[in-house]
Amino acid sequence: MGPEAFCVSVNGEVLTVVGDLDLDLGGVKPLDSGAIGGIITAQLVARREGGDLRIVNPSTIARRVLDLMTIPYEADEPSIE
Numbered sequence: 001m002g003p004e005a006f007c008v009s010v011n012g013e014v015l016t017v018v019g020d021l022d023l024d025l026g027g028v029k030p031l032d033s034g035a036i037g038g039i040i041t042a043q044l045v046a047r048r049e050g051g052d053l054r055i056v057n058p059s060t061i062a063r064r065v066l067d068l069m070t071i072p073y074e075a076d077e078p079s080i081e
Helices: 033-048 060-068
Strands: 005-010 013-018 020-024 052-056
Touching: 020 033, 033 052
Parallel strands: 020 052
Antiparallel strands: 005 013
């Protein structure tokens, strides 16, 4: 049996996701505490429902915040800024 659907709220819109979700932060400049809280919550919900939320291609600024918060991410290419 595959992963269950899970819901994520993005900018006030509720999205239903089934399975894994890649969150591309390549164009993100500011990454505040609200965004970090949302990402952590979405990861927890996704994993609880049998999926995963992966952070991919974070910008240099986003990487700094993610590193400080010890939140893992995948960066195939160096950030260009």
